[in-house]
Amino acid sequence: MKIKHFLAVAMLFLASFAFAQTTKINPATMLKPGGNSTFLLTDGSGNVLFANAATLLTGGTGISISGNTVTNSAPDQTVSFAGGGGITGTYPSFTVDAELVGLAGLSGTGFPAMTGAGAFTNRSLAIGTDASGLTGTWTNPAGTAGNPTLAIETGALAWKRAVRVATTANITLSANQTIDGVATSTGDRVLVKNQTTASANGIYITASGAWTRAGDADAASEFDGQAVFVREGTANGDAVFALTNDGAVTVGTTSLVYERLDQTLTAGDGTGDDRTITLSRGGGTVTLAEGSGIALTRSGQTITIASSASAPTVTIQRYEEVLGSNGTTVTVSGFTPLTTDTMVFVDGVHMDWGAGEDITVSGSVITFSQTILAGQKVLVKKITVN
Secondary structure, eight states, rough: OOOHHHHHHHHHHHHHHHHHTOOOOHHHHHOOTTTTOOOEEEEEESOOEEEGGGGGGGOOTTTEEETTTEEEOSSOOOEEETTTTTTESOOOOOOOOHHHHHHTTTOOSEEEEEEEEEEEEEEOOOOOOOOOOOOOEEEETOTTTTEEEEEEEOOOEEOOOBBSOSSEEEEEEEEOOOETEHHHHTTTTEEOOSSGGGGGOOEEEOOOBOOOOOSSSSSOOOOEEEEEEBOOTTTTTTTTEOOOSSSSTTTTTTTTEEEEESSSOOOOOBBBTEEEEEEEOOOOOOOOOTTTEEEEETTTEEEEEEEEETTOOOEEEEEEEEEEOOOEEEEEESOOOTTEEEEETTEEOOOSSSSSSSEETTEEEEEEEEOOOOTTTEEEEEEEEE
């Protein structure tokens, strides 16, 4: 009976020990923030011991541990890019993009331009060849002394933004009004060119009150060679006007004169038998002279050119046909050919007279610049104009 009781107690103890060995410890219960967490562990030799959580953690360089507090005591790391040499300094392991390394390797001045993967070069701005008549000048094209600037010139004429309408008479430079058949709206650009006080002429911006000169035509330097296109208007629509002033302009003092560039030339009635015509713009004259067989008649500004009663007649006095003989000359036997009244043809093709041309003449002998083959027909015609 005692032996049975001992065996029962021993088996119960072993069962309890086995149960304890398989029990799992919850880390969230043992490692508690703000506390001094302790849990069981083995040392690898079968010994079981209690350990504090803080003693199980070891800080690396720049890391310290005190209880449940972990502190980074390392200073901030500095990373530097060296031109052409990549990266210098102490830093953790990381990868730098090839484009960034390429940019760091640039030297000199200008604008960076990518020419390939991770490859860069310096560029600067330049002006190409242009047949439009525009010329330009770059200032600071590499951008080393501020922003690059480009000055564009149009040659003899400095074109301004188009205006909506141009005046035909003196106006009041205030409020919206009808000019050359066009009702203006606030903000329109208007070419004022007919003021009684010519120094008030110029390009203006309309307003409900007083008008102001346009921003691109309100300084002395902006009047030199000024030209502008007119978009609308009964008399001036689609016209171009240019300022005719020479020399410096003092805004508000210098009289400004605008002249229309696209105006059609008109002629007066003309005078004399040869009808000398005086043009109304640009000065000068054009003379139409009556020649042989030409008659000029005039009615108002219309001059009619017609054949006269003595229209010229053309008479072929003589002609002679000569066959070629593999030579460069032919002799005319019936008359003496002259450059002023004789025409020469070879197989129907007209020959030109003179040195360096097709033929020359000496007496009755015509010399050709090329060989006249046997059988080719040379036709010589003597012509008189009456």
